Amino acid sequence: MSERQGISRRGLLGAAGAAVATGVAGYAAHSALTTEESQAADNSGPVEFHGAHQAGIVTPAQDRLHFATFDVTATKRDAVVSLLKEWTAAAALMTAGRDIGQYGAVNGPGEAPPEDTGEAVGLPPARLTLTIGFGPSFFVDAKGNDRFGLKAKRPGALVDLPHFIGDNLDPNRSGGDIAVQACSDDPQVAVHAIRNLARIGFGTTVVRYSQLGFGRTSSTSRAQTTPRNLFGFKDGTNNLKLEDTTKLEEQLWVQPEDGPDWMVGGSYLVSRRIRMTIEIWDRTSLGEQEQIIGRGKGTGAPLGKADEFDPIDFNAKTSDGTPKLAADSHVRLAHPQFNKGAELLRRGYNFVDGSDGLGRLDAGLFFLAYQRDPRKQFVPIQQQLSRSDAMNEYIRHVGSGIFACPPGVAAGSFWGEKLFS
Ligand SMILES: C=CC1=C(C)c2cc3[nH]c(cc4nc(cc5[nH]c(cc1n2)c(C)c5CCC(=O)O)C(CCC(=O)O)=C4C)c(C)c3C=C
Numbered sequence: 001m002s003e004r005q006g007i008s009r010r011g012l013l014g015a016a017g018a019a020v021a022t023g024v025a026g027y028a029a030h031s032a033l034t035t036e037e038s039q040a041a042d043n044s045g046p047v048e049f050h051g052a053h054q055a056g057i058v059t060p061a062q063d064r065l066h067f068a069t070f071d072v073t074a075t076k077r078d079a080v081v082s083l084l085k086e087w088t089a090a091a092a093l094m095t096a097g098r099d100i101g102q103y104g105a106v107n108g109p110g111e112a113p114p115e116d117t118g119e120a121v122g123l124p125p126a127r128l129t130l131t132i133g134f135g136p137s138f139f140v141d142a143k144g145n146d147r148f149g150l151k152a153k154r155p156g157a158l159v160d161l162p163h164f165i166g167d168n169l170d171p172n173r174s175g176g177d178i179a180v181q182a183c184s185d186d187p188q189v190a191v192h193a194i195r196n197l198a199r200i201g202f203g204t205t206v207v208r209y210s211q212l213g214f215g216r217t218s219s220t221s222r223a224q225t226t227p228r229n230l231f232g233f234k235d236g237t238n239n240l241k242l243e244d245t246t247k248l249e250e251q252l253w254v255q256p257e258d259g260p261d262w263m264v265g266g267s268y269l270v271s272r273r274i275r276m277t278i279e280i281w282d283r284t285s286l287g288e289q290e291q292i293i294g295r296g297k298g299t300g301a302p303l304g305k306a307d308e309f310d311p312i313d314f315n316a317k318t319s320d321g322t323p324k325l326a327a328d329s330h331v332r333l334a335h336p337q338f339n340k341g342a343e344l345l346r347r348g349y350n351f352v353d354g355s356d357g358l359g360r361l362d363a364g365l366f367f368l369a370y371q372r373d374p375r376k377q378f379v380p381i382q383q384q385l386s387r388s389d390a391m392n393e394y395i396r397h398v399g400s401g402i403f404a405c406p407p408g409v410a411a412g413s414f415w416g417e418k419l420f421s
Pocket residue numbers: 229231233234235236237238239272274276293295330331334335336343344364365367378381382385395
């Protein structure tokens with residue numbers, strides 16, 4: 001492994017001497033941070049990279065996303081292991097707000113390309129988290145070949161997602177051997193992180209697709225206010241939250257009895273690029289919009305209730321006997337009561353990728369959901385939604401992915417180490 005050090009982005013000029021190991025042999029950063037300091041609530045601070053679970057799952061959702069999937073072009077298992085080691089070291093540095101490499105962006109020799117691309121110089125860590133996951137094609141290729149000797153380690157829960165009614169998936173925005181979710185409160189920090197991982201991966205991986213997102217569409221902590229999606233509704237009210245520790249074990253983290261061993265403490269990510277036909281939505285009456293979602297647009301309260309966090313009463317009727325919540329409303333169909341208790345930790349982002357040449361915004365929700373077992377959670381919920389959700393008239397699923405996200409990285413280890421041991 002090559003010798004690399006991290007350069008403090010804020011103290012760049014005087015930084016070269018102060019190296020403190022990040023935990024990955026041969027790599028160094030410049031300061032040891034306590035967990036409390038690392039997870040400081042302010043939007044500029046760092047989030048601790050190492051831990052029992054990967055950061056970026058229950059971490060209070062940051063405001064910006066850069067999500068990318070990569071295909072592995074290398075054919076040798078050792079090359080993949082080397083890449084994961086290099087990526088882990090770089091991720092630990094970037095999340096601590098440091099340049100990657102021994103000399104970083106601007107202190108290297110003039111004859112060589114800089115080790116760090118440089119656009120984050122001077123920027124704080126901005127709560128950057130980097131979360132990795134492995135897709136089905138990482139384990140077996142399209143012909144069923146055992147690419148890296150990992151076929152037997154593919155988790156049963158890492159299913160190929162079935163076709164859902166209405167799916168219009170673009171293969172160029174779907175799948176991928178490896179996914180990296182970069183979240184930060186500064187878009188440039190998130191972009192810098194993915195760009196530098198892609199750069200490290202030259203010759204081993206290629207970017208399959210990437211997606212920028214803004215305005216987190218979920219809250220993952222009770223300390224956060226609920227944001228709004230591009231339909232203008234509060235999104236994330238009835239989400240799993242980091243404070244729900246018992247539920248997180250039941251619904252989010254892979255347990256020892258689930259197996260495989262290398263996934264215990266990890267979680268499964270389903271990504272869906274969902275286009276929203278917002279021009280049509282914007283011509284829909286307020287009353288109909290609220291019926292479709294099943295909540296009030298202003299308060300976010302269940303229909304017939306006053307407060308956002310009031311429990312939903314699915315039996316409530318108006319004076320003429322009609323149910324206050326339509327049978328095909330989104331929240332009714334997605335609610336655990338109608339899905340054998342299944343819940344998700346939603347962590348999606350809004351996106352607007354310009355317009356589509358036909359005068360319509362290419363806009364929507366980049367849906368990200370973490371769970372313990374997609375066979376019991378995302379798949380049945382989405383099967384029910386795809387059949388009956390009143391919202392289907394206004395949305396189209398155009399991209400899809402499923403990834404096994406291993407547990408957190410201990411100091412001295414690397415992303416997915418147990419998978420390769
Ligand atoms: C398969 C899972 C889900 C998909 C896909 C999905 C798409 C989607 N959702 C909204 C907007 C809202 N969703 C809300 C709640 C909600 N959605 C899901 C699942 C999927 N949504 C769940 C499990 C829930 C919680 C249901 C409950 O227990 O009450 C809400 C209400 C606010 C909230 O609780 O978060 C909104 C609004 C859009 C726009 C969308 C696709 C574009």
